[in-house]
Amino acid sequence: MNTLFDKIWDAHVVQIVPDGPTQLYIDRLYCHEVTTPQAFDGMRARGIKPLRPQQIVCMPYHNTPTHDQDKPIEDPVSKKQVDTLAANAAEFGLTHYGMMDSRNGIIHVVGPERGLSLPGMTIVCGDSHTSTHGAMGAVAFGIGTSEVEMVMASQCILQQKPKSMRISVEGSLGRGVTAKDVALYIMSKMTTSGATGYFVEYAGSAVRNLTMEGRLTLCNLSIEMGARGGFIAPDETTFEYIKGREHAPKGEAWDRAVAYWKTLKSGPDAIFDREIVFKAEDITPMVTYGTNPGMGMGIEDTIPALESVQQSGRASFMRSLNYMGFEPGDKLSGKKVDYVFLGSCTNGRIEDFRAFASIAAGRKKAPGVVCWLVPGSWMVKRQIEDEGLDKLLEAAGFEIRQPGCSACLAMNDDKIPAGKLTVSTSNRNFEGRQGPGARTVLASPLTAAAAAVTGVITDPRTLM
Amino acid sequence: MKQKFDIIKSTCVPLPLENVDTDQIIPARFLKATTRNGKFFGDNLFCDWRYLKDGTPNPEFVLNDPRYGGCILVAGKNFGSGSSREHAAWAIAGYGFRVVISSFFADIHKGNELNNFVLPVTVSEGFLSELFASIKADPATEVEVNVPAQTVTNLATGRSERFELNGYKKYCLMNGLDDIDFLLESRAKIEAWEKANAR
Numbered sequence: 001m002n003t004l005f006d007k008i009w010d011a012h013v014v015q016i017v018p019d020g021p022t023q024l025y026i027d028r029l030y031c032h033e034v035t036t037p038q039a040f041d042g043m044r045a046r047g048i049k050p051l052r053p054q055q056i057v058c059m060p061y062h063n064t065p066t067h068d069q070d071k072p073i074e075d076p077v078s079k080k081q082v083d084t085l086a087a088n089a090a091e092f093g094l095t096h097y098g099m100m101d102s103r104n105g106i107i108h109v110v111g112p113e114r115g116l117s118l119p120g121m122t123i124v125c126g127d128s129h130t131s132t133h134g135a136m137g138a139v140a141f142g143i144g145t146s147e148v149e150m151v152m153a154s155q156c157i158l159q160q161k162p163k164s165m166r167i168s169v170e171g172s173l174g175r176g177v178t179a180k181d182v183a184l185y186i187m188s189k190m191t192t193s194g195a196t197g198y199f200v201e202y203a204g205s206a207v208r209n210l211t212m213e214g215r216l217t218l219c220n221l222s223i224e225m226g227a228r229g230g231f232i233a234p235d236e237t238t239f240e241y242i243k244g245r246e247h248a249p250k251g252e253a254w255d256r257a258v259a260y261w262k263t264l265k266s267g268p269d270a271i272f273d274r275e276i277v278f279k280a281e282d283i284t285p286m287v288t289y290g291t292n293p294g295m296g297m298g299i300e301d302t303i304p305a306l307e308s309v310q311q312s313g314r315a316s317f318m319r320s321l322n323y324m325g326f327e328p329g330d331k332l333s334g335k336k337v338d339y340v341f342l343g344s345c346t347n348g349r350i351e352d353f354r355a356f357a358s359i360a361a362g363r364k365k366a367p368g369v370v371c372w373l374v375p376g377s378w379m380v381k382r383q384i385e386d387e388g389l390d391k392l393l394e395a396a397g398f399e400i401r402q403p404g405c406s407a408c409l410a411m412n413d414d415k416i417p418a419g420k421l422t423v424s425t426s427n428r429n430f431e432g433r434q435g436p437g438a439r440t441v442l443a444s445p446l447t448a449a450a451a452a453v454t455g456v457i458t459d460p461r462t463l464m
Numbered sequence: 465m466k467q468k469f470d471i472i473k474s475t476c477v478p479l480p481l482e483n484v485d486t487d488q489i490i491p492a493r494f495l496k497a498t499t500r501n502g503k504f505f506g507d508n509l510f511c512d513w514r515y516l517k518d519g520t521p522n523p524e525f526v527l528n529d530p531r532y533g534g535c536i537l538v539a540g541k542n543f544g545s546g547s548s549r550e551h552a553a554w555a556i557a558g559y560g561f562r563v564v565i566s567s568f569f570a571d572i573h574k575g576n577e578l579n580n581f582v583l584p585v586t587v588s589e590g591f592l593s594e595l596f597a598s599i600k601a602d603p604a605t606e607v608e609v610n611v612p613a614q615t616v617t618n619l620a621t622g623r624s625e626r627f628e629l630n631g632y633k634k635y636c637l638m639n640g641l642d643d644i645d646f647l648l649e650s651r652a653k654i655e656a657w658e659k660a661n662a663r
Contacts, residue, residue: 014657015650020632025651025657035549037498046644051654063496077496084498128548128572142572144550146579146642154647156654160630162571192483193542196571226545228571246576292483292545312593316482316540409492409547430487430546432512 002267003164004233005199006310008139012122014156021158026055027121029151031094033060033085034411035126039149040088050092053154057116058089059097061106062411066374066401069099090221096375105377105403105453108132108345112216112378115245119234120263124151129427131222134231135215137238137264138201141229142256162228163197163273166266168204171280176461178355179214180425180444182206183221184286186278188296196226198274201266207232212241213351220346221427224293226295233265285460287332288429288442290320295429299447299459303330323431324439325421332441332457338420338453340371341434342445344408347425348376350383352445353400357389359449359463365397366455372414373398374406398452410435423451466640469611472563473619475534476607477526478599484539485546486573488513490555497551505551506558527559532604535562538595538607542566543584544573553580563609565616567592567654578633579642585609585616585627594623611638 014023016086031039036058043049051057063078066383073079082099089096097103103114108129111117119137126148133140143157150157169182200222202215210218215232222433224232239255242248249257297303305328309317321327342348342356353375365371373393375381381403386389390400407414408426410433416422418437425448428441443451446460453463480632494508514525521528537556543566544552553576556564564577565585587595598605598620605620612635617624629637636642 011661014653017632020630023653025654025661038500038550043642044650079498081498100530126548126550128546137503142548144548144549144553144572144576144579146644147575150644150647153644154650154654156647156650158643158647159575192545193568193570196542196545196568223546223572226542226570228562292485295636306604312589315480319481328641398642409487409490411495417621428485428487428546430485432491433487436491436512 001271003200003270003272004231004264004266005139005164006263008120008122009161017158021160023156024122024159025156026124026151028116029056030076030111030123030125030130031056031058031148032062032125032127033081035082035145036148037084037090039145039152040092042091042149043152047152049254050094050152055099055155056152057095058085059104059107059110060085060099061104061403061407062409064099064404065412066372066406066414068405069402075119075413102378105379106348106405108216108220109348109376109380112136112212113245113377115242115248118235118242118248118257119238120264124157128223128349129220130222131227131229132345134214134219134222134229136242137231137234137261139229139231142223162199164201165195165198165274165276165404166201166203166272167225168275168277169202169206169280170204171206173206173280173283173379174277174436176285176446176464177283178444178446179210179217181286183218183285184288184293184296184442185283186226187221187225187294188286189278190208190225190294192224192228192292192294195222198227200227200230202230202232204277208235211351212237213349216349217346222295224427228288234261259428285444285447285459287447289324289326289332290317291323291429292320293442295320295440299333299457300331303328305329333459336458337369337423337451337456339416339422340369340448341374341407341424341426342448343372343374343406343420344426345376345405346427347445348374348380350380352386352425353380353389355445356449357392359446359460360396360398360453361392363396363453365452369452369455371398371452372407374401375403377403407434409433423448423457466642467562468640469583469637472535472609473606473613474536475532475604476536476538476599477532477534478596479526479537479539480596482540483542483545486544486549486552487546487614489544489552490549495549500554502558504558504647505555506560509555509559515546535560536607536609537561537564538568538592538599539564541568541589543569545570548572550576550580553577553582557582565592565607575643580639581637583611587616587625587627591618591623591625593620594618
């Protein structure tokens, strides 16, 4: 009661269906090529048009190659999906940032950086990492394709109101500990289902002190503990980030907006269904050792013993370690790495490239390690070039690719070969996620860079 | 797609693994389809577990085990976690499952199942482990899912539980109606909300 989540949710209620869900008004619908073609087909079959086309923005980013985007996509199936989105956007009169458009990129990078995602909004997309936009102080969540069709048709969605949880991280983060490590730490304590049914508000001094890029990373991973979404109350850091961006309010509208945004916080008397507090000092650089993001540990820790796992979960635990080729009691630091992936909606922002470069600068890429450095958007790529990070990374033996999801889910050509061990800044280490048989260790950009220059899993603090 | 629900009695396919994510239910490479072809997704349900590298059926995977069949999938807790891809629900429906029983479902996937007329039935841990045991002892074990009464019964042991389903969704499932039908009827309410909230 009286939480920020209640305030935003309640302000968007169109009606509560008796003995049923809530009809919630949606301010922004983002569409990408993978989860919308069947929704557009549904609209055509019903003979209807989007109710509020100006509130819908479309862009492809899953199938896009990370090189030669100026040429046609080679994979005919990927090409068809990307072309289908463009054709549907044109037919239904929707804004579309196509491949090579300077505004294209992963929507969870593009939405915030273009000022499309703003505090107090409700935002949905057929993509579970839509929770990212919660960092702007918005209620943002992933939906299925039928729900995309619902929102196109009515600018509304039917949802049960989730319960509310506040996760506070208090104190100062140690050297080499990033927002990604905070998220992996929280997931390791919460498990992949620990926040299912909840919307999470992140709070506490460690969260407050994160930059916008860090907050976007933290909120991005909310789904990996089952939460539908996660958000952070907007503050001066948020307003400073938004000001002047393409779609941000301007002039008098800006002053009015900020005055409203300043009211967006949980009351001192707010009651959450669940409250959890973590200490920032307990968090070290993190790595995952299994096949879900909740299977994480400190980089110098050892994989838990089978006996420490609940009986009903032991089959899944052993299946997971067998897939990874690890044993209970193993330490990951020192293990040989084949691939390093920097990018995705989790860690594809400018700050992530700065962090990677801070370790890579003055060192050389380890021989035998294949590294893919993929910005989350063209805007990030341009910023990398403006700051000279591309030159610095090239000198160390790295190459910056073109933006998209890339090896995070391997829908384009960027697939990790079977059996290869990857240190990845992405969000999921599921079996086969980065390519059939690929083995994924999730980590921060600093830890990824440490692996890239040493060729083995390495505590980044030893190189700082 | 819009099948009406009443009482379903069937044998089950057991999948006693926890945290089965939607990348396992349908791997990302099958997400490039631009149509909702149930057979295509159903044929690739659990593809990387179901088929060996050479494309032949993996005899160790339950969908290839001739002892098990029926329109009810029984899975370990936290079924459908991860990606929001509705293709996972299309694959489950396309294969022919009408009900999934688990002790816990991931949120987005649960909604996707309901929107595709697949019923997610949440049972207690005790019910689930007993059901796995019944199926293991006798693959011909049947389960009855009674949607009007909102009960699920293990017919081997007689154990029965009530499951959650809100009145609105129950009405939709029993009458073959979807949410879009409902939302399109609410246009006046939507416009009234927009008028009241114009900024």
